[in-house]
Amino acid sequence: MPRGYAPVAVVLLLAVTVVAAAAVATAVPALPGDPPPQRGVAADATSDGRVQVTLHAGESIDIESATVRIAVDGEPLAHQPPVPFFAARGFHGGPTGPFNVAADQSWAVGETASLQVTGTNSPALRVGATLTVRVLVDGRVVAVGETTVEKTS
Known part of the structure; x- marks a missing residue:
């Protein structure tokens, strides 16, 4: 050959x-479709149900097109927070910052939004649990923040 x-x-x-x-x-x-613009968020949570989410990087978010999804140890809350809102099922009173219906509809870098999960919403925010917050814009995940639930001080 x-x-x-x-x-x-x-x-x-x-x-x-x-x-x-x-x-x-x-x-x-x-x-x-183009990939969604990415943002950076940081989350904090305490065992009394308080959750804070701070936008750290990226473009501002139009709250009207945003969705927030919260999970505890990978299990989604039974009642998710609508944004913006006031007096929603599964949450105490109204949130603060951009999640509040009376706030500016733009979530800018450096702003913190907070809400309080009720004891009737599950799973509970217990000390040591991993809390994950996903921020979506027009149905696409643009930021994920994760934290360990700390004891209420």
């Missing part, structure tokens, strides 16, 4: 790989 077949096979395999890579590269920009 002539020795010329191995180099030809390598060149053909390389050509097929380059064509496949080019096809993938041209298809990727055509994927639907």
Whole structure:
């Protein structure tokens, strides 16, 4: 068998790989939707149900298009906070900051929003539990904050 077949096979395999890579590269920009802008949030929580979320980085968030989802040790709260709100089921009174219906509808970097989960909402915010707060804009997650629930001081 002539020795010329191995180099030809390598060149053909390389050509097929380059064509496949080019096809993938041209298809990727055509994927639907742009990735959402990312933000940075920090969360704090205490065993009395107080949850604070501070926007640390990224663009401001229009509260009207935002959704907040809270989970304790990976289990979502039975009643999630609508935003903005006042006197929602599963929460004491009204929240503060941008989550409050009377506040400015833009959540800017440096602003803290807080709410208080009631004892009738579950799971409970118990000391040592991991609390995760997901912030979504138009249904897409743009920030995730996680903290350990601390004892109320």
